[in-house]
Amino acid sequence: MKKTAVVLFNLGGPDSKESIEPFLLNFFTDKNIIRLPYPLRWFIAKMIARRRSKREAGSSYGELGGKSPLLQNTQEQASALETLLGDGHKVFVCMRYWHPMAEEVAAQVKAWQPDEIVLLPLYPQYSTTTTRSSFQTWNAACAKHGLVKPTSLVCCYPSDNGFLKASAANIKEAYDKALLETGILPRILFSAHGLPKNIVDEGDPYQWQCEKTANDIVAILPMQNPDWQICYQSRVGPQKWIGPSTEDALHKAAKDGVPVVIFPHAFTQEHVETLVEIELEYRELAAHIGVPGFYRVPTVGVHPDFIRGLADMARGANPQKHIAPNTGSAICPANFKFCAVKQFSNCKGSCAHV
Numbered sequence: 001m002k003k004t005a006v007v008l009f010n011l012g013g014p015d016s017k018e019s020i021e022p023f024l025l026n027f028f029t030d031k032n033i034i035r036l037p038y039p040l041r042w043f044i045a046k047m048i049a050r051r052r053s054k055r056e057a058g059s060s061y062g063e064l065g066g067k068s069p070l071l072q073n074t075q076e077q078a079s080a081l082e083t084l085l086g087d088g089h090k091v092f093v094c095m096r097y098w099h100p101m102a103e104e105v106a107a108q109v110k111a112w113q114p115d116e117i118v119l120l121p122l123y124p125q126y127s128t129t130t131t132r133s134s135f136q137t138w139n140a141a142c143a144k145h146g147l148v149k150p151t152s153l154v155c156c157y158p159s160d161n162g163f164l165k166a167s168a169a170n171i172k173e174a175y176d177k178a179l180l181e182t183g184i185l186p187r188i189l190f191s192a193h194g195l196p197k198n199i200v201d202e203g204d205p206y207q208w209q210c211e212k213t214a215n216d217i218v219a220i221l222p223m224q225n226p227d228w229q230i231c232y233q234s235r236v237g238p239q240k241w242i243g244p245s246t247e248d249a250l251h252k253a254a255k256d257g258v259p260v261v262i263f264p265h266a267f268t269q270e271h272v273e274t275l276v277e278i279e280l281e282y283r284e285l286a287a288h289i290g291v292p293g294f295y296r297v298p299t300v301g302v303h304p305d306f307i308r309g310l311a312d313m314a315r316g317a318n319p320q321k322h323i324a325p326n327t328g329s330a331i332c333p334a335n336f337k338f339c340a341v342k343q344f345s346n347c348k349g350s351c352a353h354v
Contacts, residue, residue, distance in 0.1 A: 001088045005114035005149075006314045007105065008078055009121040009134040012095030013068025013271060019098060020061055021053035026097040032133040035199075060276045071095065073269035073301065074122065077310075080302045084311045090114070096134050102141035110147045118317040119153040120310060122268045124163055125209035126156035126325075126332075126340050129195065135344070150319035155340035157325060158209040159216045162309020166300040167217050167265060174261045174295045175223065182293040186259040187227040189249050190214040192266035193273060194232035197240045203337035207242050212331075213265050227258065233282075234273055246278075250286050259293030260286065267299050268306070274299060 014023040028045035074093050082091040094105040123130045178186040192210040200207050214230050231249035235241045253260045264274050279296050286294040300306040323344040330341040
């Protein structure tokens with residue numbers, strides 16, 4: 001029987017108060033996050049990590065018991081996926097900025113001795129700051145451990161049918177509750193993690209894919225002509241970020257007198273951005289400014305449609321093509337130079353340098 005290792009890429013999160021600072025240091029040292037030469041990047045990352053760890057230990061992660069639930073939630077998705085894939089498949093979780101990270105997981109995969117490897121990010125939309133970063137680190141770890149197997153990367157799936165169906169089902173449930181409780185047609189806010197505008201201007205397709213996801217979900221919602229908009233959260237620092245911000249969207253809803261149903265369509269499991277930033281901080285802001293109702297839609301998590309979508313992509317991945325989105329061909333418009341298919345499709349062996 002052929003053995004296929006499926007590696008789920010995700011961000012990672014601190015597993016204790018003591019790991020918050022090193023997690024943040026790993027994050028901000030990434031050349032895809034702070035795009036400066038290494039010595040300067042490390043110095044800036046160290047300052048940010050030290051400052052933010054003290055604040056977030058008592059606020060964001062403090063609200064979650066001093067750690068992130070992201071690993072546990074990802075492991076639940078991995079277990080559900082492995083069960084559905086069945087014999088001949090083993091699913092590994094690989095985090096980018098905290099354990100288990102690429103070097104640990106590459107060693108585990110090598111020990112299992114698969115015939116082929118499928119790399120499957122839990123980021124539906126491709127970005128140089130997420131999937132590319134994970135892919136680079138994975139290939140470097142494979143080179144270090146001598147893990148050489150036919151490998152395919154599902155780079156993105158902003159319009160995967162299973163992902164869209166699971167998203168629409170969760171939105172419909174919250175939408176109906178909002179309408180019942182407020183008596184007002186709610187506005188759906190599709191809130192994605194933001195990016196600095198200069199990264200998108202350089203050719204990163206993330207924003208375009210986030211907007212495609214939102215449009216495609218709306219197209220299958222059972223409500224006729226729902227009120228909706230896209231917004232972006234988690235903005236930090238003085239540089240210009242893509243918008244509109246989720247805060248601005250909430251102020252607009254307050255002005256228009258409509259309740260909001262907020263769905264984090266670029267996240268596929270609960271973690272600090274959904275459980276604290278949306279559920280606590282944005283809920284408090286909405287109440288303060290007079291939004292008539294606030295309803296957070298759960299992420300797709302282990303929704304059966306989403307897990308089936310992941311399984312279909314894992315089964316359909318083709319190591320001979322090396323990289324493709326779930327459609328089998330590039331979906332990004334030609335002006336996005338950092339489209340994953342353009343970057344990695346000609347890789348033979350390691351692509352860690354890309």
